[in-house]
Amino acid sequence: MSTVVITRDRYLEPLGLGAVAPHLHGSVARGAAYALLIGYLREQGRVEEVPLQHDSSGLALPFKVPRTPLTIRTTGLSADELSAVTVALVLLTQDPPGPDELTGAIAGLLLIVRRFRRLKAANGEVSVVDAIVRTRPRSTVDAVTLFLYGKACRNPNAACRFLAEDGTTCGITRDQAQGTVDFLISEAVLKPTGGVPPIEYAVVR
Numbered sequence: 640m641s642t643v644v645i646t647r648d649r650y651l652e653p654l655g656l657g658a659v660a661p662h663l664h665g666s667v668a669r670g671a672a673y674a675l676l677i678g679y680l681r682e683q684g685r686v687e688e689v690p691l692q693h694d695s696s697g698l699a700l701p702f703k704v705p706r707t708p709l710t711i712r713t714t715g716l717s718a719d720e721l722s723a724v725t726v727a728l729v730l731l732t733q734d735p736p737g738p739d740e741l742t743g744a745i746a747g748l749l750l751i752v753r754r755f756r757r758l759k760a761a762n763g764e765v766s767v768v769d770a771i772v773r774t775r776p777r778s779t780v781d782a783v784t785l786f787l788y789g790k791a792c793r794n795p796n797a798a799c800r801f802l803a804e805d806g807t808t809c810g811i812t813r814d815q816a817q818g819t820v821d822f823l824i825s826e827a828v829l830k831p832t833g834g835v836p837p838i839e840y841a842v843v844r
Contacts, residue, residue, distance in 0.1 A: 642710050645711055647707070656676075656721060656724060659732075667735050671744075672735075675728060719760065720756060755828075765797075767816060768823065770782075770783040774786050779840070780837075781837060783816050
């Protein structure tokens with residue numbers, strides 16, 4: 640069984656979630672991302688539980704003391720799941736939940752990850768949703784196309800239909816991005832956020 644040890648100071652890179660880091664602005668967002676991730680991993684049975692001491696506020700020690708290590712079981716943690724968790728964490732920490740909202744936010748993370756894992760990387764759906772999240776608040780089809788086109792394929796093992804002839808970069812066109820966005824709207828994954836062009840889109844939460 641494979642495991643990694645993480646702390647509140649270092650938890651994204653060991654789990655292959657380093658792409659989240661540039662989107663965490665400030666200590667509040669970083670703390671929320673850690674709490675959300677631990678809540679998610681605990682729900683998945685991936686945290687090797689140890690007896691936890693609590694302080695007077697009721698907070699468990701790993702949330703209070705940054706360097707308290709936690710061992711995470713990574714066996715079976717797929718690239719698709721990591722991709723879904725990455726997008727969900729970026730989405731949920733743009734407006735970080737407070738302590739009183741954490742339970743609901745963890746439930747939301749679980750729901751978003753389940754929804755995202757149904758997306759098909761081979762159809763470009765994972766990359767388009769990822770681009771919608773990362774180009775906020777101006778998540779238009781043009782922004783999505785510019786974010787993806789000509790860049791290294793975000794899911795290189797998925798045999799994506801939008802892969803360029805060089806076999807390594809994204810070749811998605813604006814029309815293809817629009818078609819993918821329209822499909823994801825029909826699947827209740829995305830929604831338009833305004834009626835005046837250029838239309839912006841967001842993930843359904």
